[in-house]
Amino acid sequence: MAGSDGGGPLLLGVRHHGPGSARAVRAALDTARPLAVLIEGPPEADALVPLAADADMRPPVALLAHAVDEPGRSAFWPFAEFSPEWVALRWALEHGVPARFIDLPAAHTLAWQSADEEQEPGTEKESAGQGQGQGQEPEQDCADGGPGAAAGDGPAGEEDGPGGRGEAGEADGGGGADGRDGDTGDDGGRVRVDPLAVLAGAAGYDDPERWWEDVVEHRGLADDDALAPFLVLEEAMGALREVYGSGGHERDLVREAHMRLQVRAAQREFGADGVAVVCGAWHVPALRRRSTVSADRALLKGLPKVKTDMTWVPWTHRRLARASGYGAGIESPGWYGHLFGVRDRPVVRWMTKVAGLLRDEDRIVSSAHVIEAVRLAETLAAMRGRPLPGLGETTDAVRAVMCEGSDVPLALVHDRLVVGDVIGEVPEGAPAVPLQRDLDRQRRTLRLKPEALEREIELDLRKEIDAGRGRLLHRLRLLGVGWGEPVASRGSTGTFRETWRLRWEPELAVRVAEAGVWGTTVLGAATAKAEADAVAAPGLADVTGLAERCLLADLPDALPVVMRVLTDRAALDADVGHLAQALPALVRSLRYGDVRGTGTGALAEVAAGLAERIFVGLPPACAALDADAAEEMRGHVDAVHAALGLLGDADDAATVPGGAALRTRWRGVLRLLAARDTIPGVIRGRAVRLLLDEGELAAEEAARLMGLVLSPGTAPTDAAAWIEGFVGGGSGGGMLLVHDERLLGLVDTWLTAVPAEAFTDVLPLLRRTFSAYESGVRRTLGELVGRGPRRTERAAAAGHRTPGFAAEPDTGRAVAVLPVVRLLLGLTEGGAERNDGEEGAPARAAGYLTGVGR
Template sequence: MTVAVEPDERVRIFGIRHHGPGSARALRKALEDFKPEVILIEGPPEADPIVALAADPGMVPPVALLAYVSAEGEHGDRRAAFWPFAEFSPEWQAIRHALAAGVPVRFCDLPAAHQLAEPPDDHSGGVPGADPGPAGPETPGREDAEALEQVRLDPLGTLAEAAGYDDAERWWDDVVEHRGDGPAPFEAIAEAMTTLREHAPPMPEGHALREERREAYMRKTLRRALKDGFERVAVVCGAWHVPAIAAGLGSARDQGAVTATGDDRTLRGLPKTRVALTWVPWTHGRLAGRSGYGAGVRSPGWYHHLFSEPDRPIERWLTEAARVLRDEDLPVSSAHVIEAVRLADALAALRGRPLAGLDEVTEATLAVLCEGAELPAQLIQRRMVVGERLGAVPDSTPMVPLQHDLRAEQRRLRLRPSALEKEHDLDLRKPTDLDRSRLLHRLRLLEVPWGEPAESGRGKGTFRETWTLLWRPVFDVELIEASAWGTTVRGAASAKARSAAAGAEALTDLTSLAERCLLADLDDALPDVMRTLADRAAADTAVAHLMAALPALVRTLRYGDVRGTSTGPLRTVVDGLVVRVCVGLPPAASGIDDDAARTLLDRVDEVHDALALLDDAEHLARWRDTLAGLIDRPGLHGLIEGRLTRLLLDAGRLERVADRMARAVSVGESPARAAAWIEGFLAGGGLVLVHDDALLRLVDGWIAGLSPEWFTDVLPLLRRTFAEFEAPERRSIGERVRHLGSGDRAGRAPEDPGDDDWAGLDAARVGPAGQTIMEILGWSPSSP
């Protein structure tokens, strides 16, 4: 596209790189010189009423404009888009300059009402200089489009290649970010973008139409500002759009000019939906990604440092890196910092760079401060180069009631959102910690997983929970979606729980939901969940479903009391399930194949552990009686029989277990069934073989007596069984086996064949194998 229009002295178009500190610094100086009467900024016009909040002291970048569909769409989806700003974003500096100078700010991009009316699509490449427009919070890139519109998506890459650079980031840093107080780069950028657009390949039809609409609306907003009588208008936009916006300044006679009539025709008939906008906190980690609005930057922490510390940035950066390493008890001295600065400067000089960039600083950090160790260098990368910084928005920011309620709860419970993972160990005997636990569980019900519970949290006692908290910007979108359920976190979680109970299909889903309701203290929703659960349990005849549902209910009973919640209705359901499981287990265990036996084995273990946790004498006795009556049933699968034998042995309900094992591994049984029996018996751990010589001798003798063919067949099963043991158990079993062999040799009966057993063996061939076996068993020449 060739643009040949007469310049309008009333307008200055500043083509910037999104999230570029050099662009931000140059733009701020250019605005101070130009003194515009109005500033037009690429962004959704619906944000004009809330742009003044950027001047509030409580607004701390990184933050983002969030646009979302305020009414349910035809398919029940809630689309959203972000426009993030960091301290070093040129757009943010333009907003702050305008508010400080009392100059009106208008956003000039295509309204979000039009952009969110269509299915979300990624129009970004996440590359510097390209302007993608808004995208959903997790919108993936389209590789097929990237290849076709490479010049458009990565204009800086083309310019860098023309300048002899193989890295667009490095070229941009050298010519803009590290340039200091030189002449403004905006005229050169505009000229370069005009040339690039002339040679850019055609975009896919959908992308091209969207770009035309966006640029048409930008031109329309500019014309409106001029019509309103402003004599000095500043336009801040992605560098790619500069030629297209300039094309709207000429008359119809100018070559390449675009008229208002043409733009109106382009914008006619656009789909539209109702949207709302607000400010939300953002993070540097999200800026480093390729999703969302604006080009992703690899090093937001580094760019923030360049913008906020223009004086001696390399020395200050390496000094801060040394402090980070010292905080981790790593020895770093001032001499290390001095040498690192010298190395970074030397690398920059050798490479012809005006200032050491991130590559040189990273190499100096690795070589000097970290002394070549990769792990400390990764710490610097995470803490400083990306720099997980979480922004903040003031209380006056427009929010849905659910967001306001959550903020109030966060203040009351002293749970501050953070972009860094933080572990919280909660003592449920303390009221504040108990309320924290309930809040986190309610948010998880609302699918806002701010906290992730540790699986081992309850292992410390029933009154302890461990949570890992990490706030993500997308949670604000999820809170807005969850606001359809209620205006408070508790009320919304209760409403969603009742809805989930009505729509649950599996019995296990209902038992899990009941557990979560108790953990979240949703006593107003629990009766509805329990009624549905009781009705479903009464109608479900599959014992496997009942067994799968029981453990969650027992956990709820066990740990609900610690929270002071009522579990009466839940106890009634548990009592009925235990009886039905005990009645239905024997038929369910008959005539099953290997896969079904393995599934049933897991269910038996889960129910056994759950009843032990419940510690109800009547239920335990009924369960053990069921197992005792089932163990001698003909045709019982070996896996199940072995497991029941072990459970009853541990409960003290079975004698002469050695005889049972002897029959299971006898010659009359197939090796496959014997192996399954052994696997089931040892599924609870191998400690029994450490303390019972008779059982160990039986297992050892059975394995030793297998034929080569059968040994090969059952070896994978045995290996899987013994691999599940803890390392100390395996070591102890090996020691016991070694002593068993020693005792056999010392106590050999007179009538034993003795050395005749070895007649006919080739000692030369046996020797290496025997040596290997002795090493595996830990024997040495001095062993007895």
């Protein structure tokens, strides 16, 4: 085995996450049989190499490095089954050959990241593969994004389409991005160069991906000489680096210096010709270049450094398909995995997969569809001058034959197959922080398996295992580990049921490492975090929400601390709005005592105290408010009413002492709000409506109050606000008007009497009120206004009529407004008004005004 000059290491320049590159690496290693395999990646991972041979290790996986003192500062190096580095790693383990990582240590990588953030405070890095544990990777991790890197990590095998540009820096051993665009990284003024585009343009190709696939992958891999593709790539990269140098990534020079030192050390140990190096093709010319040891060490002198831990974590195909944050920047990992795993007839087998998926979704796809789709893909490849069909040809064929030209089922194929929901697994013996080990133990006990595909689970808290799952998920949310998100339960509103939407994301491993500072177990860490959050909570509502979460998570040791802080804050806070915001969370918490077996006596006392203070302070706080403040206060009134409804309905008097008395007191407060003229109309109207719904106010009395408010002596804007409070929003006010035509008649009579100069002021309020109704409710109201109220024969004979409605429709007045309404709605035809006659004019006018006219 020898380098291109007849001696030295075997340098295998690759494009990351490419099936063809991976197969080429395996063929080259089988041919050369090196004594040691060196791989671009963090040297701290050398101790983790043996785990790659474990039977429980299933890619995609990633190396995770994080700063010991700051776990959120982290970086990932993902590996898929079709990654050339993973293939090299497995080949070395299978043949008993040492495998070592030779890139710059993660200790320097993470320290560089810290230095960058100090130099650019508040700057959010968005380059692929950058950032930190909060959602992005260290900037130097995309240093391989230099101009030549993309040419080193291209699409492989028959791959094509939007993927195939390689990843953004992770599997590159922290140097990831294969330089898709020659990312300028953190230094300004760098030249952006896409080496694929340069090489493809020189060959007469407009699409760099197609050039790589046709010229390098298909034809290069067909060469009898397994090393020929790498020699050609090395020559091409050498020419590019002569022109572009480091491509604007000065840190590449430091990384390459470290790699050269590691290669020299391996050559001394295994012989000059006994070493094979697998790295991004962009680095190959730099590694081949002769440089003195002193010069390389000089580049590494004085680098910043932090203490670092490293482990293996599961990865997902969806994360590989993302071009920023933790993503690897390839868009078709499922397609790549298929190409790498299939030995023969990849297009036929792919079309069979697609047909199976579409059949599972109840689409009619036969064997004839598969045959025709394969023929079409091969024909398209021939017409386009391509050696074999790629993802572009197969996608076009699937759309035309199996999807009948529709992109809807094609989107499903892309999501489930081209990308896929594959999630990797790591063995239990992989290093992990104590909190991660406790989490793994609990999820295995509770039979909660991490999955990349989002799914919902229904929990019955009366069952022990479901209650345990709910507690674990709530505790993780307290710790900032968002594995599950609570959603509204379907079909049941009981407090014994919870619905969660689960989805495991790789970065949650970083969140767990960060949460490790609070404790070594999930229970202990969640307790410590809740106590700290209670002390630091900015407002009363935050503390009450935290108390609710402590009950949901079953944190009995944290609850006394939270309650003490809650009592202190409640005693000092005189803002009725804050008290009203805090009460609902407290009352909701009282609903969980019987299901979860958690004592809530102290919570009930605080809730009762808050309610009493609200009763006293609410009427004065509602006086003399402007429109926006009144609307906000109406929301507080609704929230308190709903909360006290729960408090009073509780069956256990020991758990909720004095609940019935509090409900009685609250009704008195509502009567006071409804009667005071100094209180804004929207609040007065809402109070009347709540009393009516509670059965504390007769319908005749409600109609009387509405009649008083809608009398000519009341300002139109105040009357409109009262109407909004009484029947506005999603409170069922529309159905109330539908079933009580007396109220509808009062509103209609008032509206027709509003002076013209005031109508423009009340119109926005009324439109906001009625636009919140369902379309069917609005349509029914329009029909009622158009035909007038129903009257019994006896009432008609006696000449009685409902207020607000004439005995017969006034067709003359209705016809008079139609031209203006049509003009406002743009319903004129050919510049002339349609004359539909006078019959039905009132109904049409009412329909236009209620938003249901056509």
